Amino acid sequence: QSALTQPPSASGSPGQSATISCTGTSSDVGGYNYVSWYQQHPGKAPKLMIYEVTKRPSGVPDRFSGSKSGNTASLTVSGLQAEDEADYYCSSYAGNINWVFGGGTKLTVL
Amino acid sequence: QVQLVQSGADVKKPGASVKVSCKASGYTFTTYNMHWVRQAPGQGLEWMGRIDSNSGGTVLTQKFQGRVTMTMDASITTVYMELNSLTSDDTAVYYCATNYHYAFEYWGQGTLVTVSS
Numbered sequence: 100q101s102a103l104t105q106p107p108s109a110s111g112s113p114g115q116s117a118t119i120s121c122t123g124t125s126s127d128v129g130g131y132n133y134v135s136w137y138q139q140h141p142g143k144a145p146k147l148m149i150y151e152v153t154k155r156p157s158g159v160p161d162r163f164s165g166s167k168s169g170n171t172a173s174l175t176v177s178g179l180q181a182e183d184e185a186d187y188y189c190s191s192y193a194g195n196i197n198w199v200f201g202g203g204t205k206l207t208v209l
Numbered sequence: 210q211v212q213l214v215q216s217g218a219d220v221k222k223p224g225a226s227v228k229v230s231c232k233a234s235g236y237t238f239t240t241y242n243m244h245w246v247r248q249a250p251g252q253g254l255e256w257m258g259r260i261d262s263n264s265g266g267t268v269l270t271q272k273f274q275g276r277v278t279m280t281m282d283a284s285i286t287t288v289y290m291e292l293n294s295l296t297s298d299d300t301a302v303y304y305c306a307t308n309y310h311y312a313f314e315y316w317g318q319g320t321l322v323t324v325s326s
Contacts, residue, residue, distance in 0.1 A: 102253065135312035137254070144304060144319055145246075145254065150312035188254050192311045196268040198244075200254040 103128065103189055103201035110207040111179045119204045121172045121189030127199055129170035133192035136165060136174045139203075140185045148187075149174060176206070184208045211235040213305050213317035220323045221295050228291040229320045231305035238286040239263050241307035241315075245279065245290045248319075249301040259308065260288055295324045 104122040111117035121128065121136075128134055134152045137145035147156055149165035152172060162177045172191070176183050189201040216230040231243065244259040258269035260279040267279045273292075281288040292299060303320045306313035 131311075133311035137313070144316040145313070146316075147312055147314050150310050150314075154310075156314065190254070190256075190313070196259065197270060198256040198311075200246075200256060203253040 101199070103191060103199055105187075105189060105201040105204045107202070108205045108207065110209055111176075112209045113179050113181065115179055116175060116177045117179060117206060118173050118175045119187055119189075119206065121174070121191075121201045123170050123172075123191055123199070125170060127191040127193040128167065128172050130194065131192045132167070134165065134167055134172040135190045136163075137188045137190065138183075138185045139188065145188060179208050181208050211307070211315045213307070213315055215303075215305060215317040215320045218321040218323070220325060222326055223296055223324055225295050225324075226291060226293045227295060227299075227322050228289055229303050229305075229322070231288045231290070231317050233286045233288070233307075236307075238283055241309065243279075243281070243288045244306050244308055244313060245277075246304045246306055246313065247301040248304070249298075252301075257290070257303075262288075292322075295322075297324050300324045 109117050132152050136149040138148050139145045152167045153165045164175045166173050186203050188203045193199045212234045214232045221227050239262050245257040260267045278291045305317040307315045
């Protein structure tokens with residue numbers, strides 16, 4: 100199972116928006132509405148930000164939103180704040196009790 | 210509140226085995242299956258497999274089949290992940306995580322396993 104493809108870096112100025120893509124195949128991203136996104140600050144465990152493509156867990160700001168088109172999912176962070184600077188990972192269910200992660204994207208708030 | 214508390218960091222020699230524990234609290238143990246995810250230094254996340262908290266049945270990604278054993282003791286709400294035949298490539302932080310709606314909702318703090326001669 101190959102990892103999902105994410106850009107290594109993304110950036111935006113405070114108050115602006117940044118979008119991170121996550122490309123898979125019809126066997127994972129394109130085949131299921133089970134894409135999730137995680138935020139990870141240095142030395143910390145990942146934190147769930149989006150699940151089932153578009154849903155936000157309780158406590159996650161509505162500045163974070165998710166979408167999907169075909170085999171590519173996206174995470175958009177609106178109104179960027181300094182604390183949004185972190186690594187972001189996508190994940191997708193890939194069938195047969197199997198999950199796959201993306202390689203991660205470092206988001207820099209300029 | 211849900212908490213997953215993992216065992217402490219460990220250093221092992223090549224060829225040895227390591228067993229990492231993950232104690233769950235704050236919820237009914239059988240509600241969530243437990244997954245294991247690892248992260249090599251400076252690298253991304255890698256899903257290893259999961260244990261069914263009701264049956265104890267396990268599913269492992271192909272890469273780890275034959276080298277990873279996942280077990281649990283429901284009486285103490287603890288799951289274990291044992292990795293055998295360690296090499297330097299196994300140096301990583303190992304996380305346990307609960308699964309909710311096909312996503313990893315709660316995570317342990319991570320356990321650093323260092324493989325070095």
